[in-house]
Amino acid sequence: MSYQTIRYELADEVATIALGRPDKMNSLNRAMRLELTDALGRAGHEARAVVLTGSGHAFCAGQDLSDGGNAASIDLERTLAEEYEPLLRLIYDCPVPTIAAVNGVAAGAGANIALAADLVIAARSASFIEAFARIGLIPDAGGTFWLPRLVGHARAMGLCLLAEPIEAERAAEWGMIWEVVEDDLLEARVRQIATRLASGPTVAYRLMKQALRRSAQNTLDDQLALEAELQGEAGRTRDFAEGVMAFLEKRPAKFEGR
Template sequence: MTFETILYDVSEGLATITLNRPDVMNGLNTRMRAEIRTAVELAGKEARALVLTGSGRGFCSGQDLADTAGKIVDMEQTLHDEYEPMLRAIYDCPIPTLAAVNGAAAGAGANLALAADIVIATESAFFLQAFARIGLIPDAGGTYWMPRQMGFAKAMGAALLADKITARQADDWGLIWAAIPDDRFEDQIAARARQLATGPTQAYARIKQALRASYDNDLDQQLKLEARLQGEAGNTRDFVEGVTAFLEKRPAKYQGR
């Protein structure tokens, strides 16, 4: 499949989506949102892990405002028709997703990154909920991800003050998994991506399901869910391989099924 606004590659079980509009800091337009959704859905079928990153000096600057200049835009409809399907594709992706934030992640671009299972950023990167600067509220899932990942007080401050959050702050506050020195970033992303792409895919899918359900379940419900999902995981070839490899003191060779 040919894409115009992104690059898509699959190699050795790893899919990589690179936002590829560097002249506008990978700003999101209608076509890019559709292509991201399509590529994520493809990755869920073709790969065992997915990396989402940006080309050039930024990850994603959010909505490309030039794309809407001089137009009357129904923001509610755009969010329903274009943003929600893209974000749901990432959130519902059956394989682990890793956002490699290589630079600025602003507005919807920040929240696009936060939709991934794991976020790793360069130390020079930052996250910016810029919406209040133009009289809007955080969208693209921002009001969902932020309070869950860094707490209500930090989320409220980020939304109201619209200050830059450095990658180091985001790491310290629990918004992301890690901030990595720029000169080690590519190696770290490659290592983590390989780890996910060669890991127990079926277990990963159930880990995602269990952790997300915990927000709505009480303890008894969560224990029952854990038992059911663990029973399913215990019936996979990957479980047998994992135990065998442990006993034989060798690296496991997971097949992802």
């Protein structure tokens, strides 16, 4: 598939997907959603780490309300079920680590697509806005799922009801994102982390994501049983054998991702 609204690059086992409508603040039209879904599925098979970022001065301004003409005629339920849900699941359930490099404003669905990633690293000038109330909608694209789990009920409610921007530094203080870096250092910092993850124990990363995601619904007994099961799987990988050998030989491990 050739892409018109995004850019896809694969280097050193890191797939970088850049939203490519900077003149529209990378707002999501139907073409971009379909291309993102294709690229994310591809990245999950081709890469050992995935970076999602924006072109220009914005990460993503959310839904393109001019897409298809009259915003009032958009079938929001169908669009969410058929177009947003698949791409969100590809980020959230990706078998390799995902990083959202938030280079500017992330608003509405754009904010929530970023929060679906395993790590969110933001430029200091970036901000997050649950802007839905401004146009008479509820947060979607997973926002009502991610936010209470990341920042707690009170802060999630304030972010949604007031629809006010939260700066990157405060988002980090609240535990909403992983890290804030200076604007001119964002690309290098994300590349450093992505390269590190792409050379790590890929299977173990997938299993730890699974364990952490299920912990909120599990009892202690269920979680301990799950840990034992997943650890058994991790212990059968070549990366575990290599990690132990490297530890005993006092050298850096050379993980293969299997």
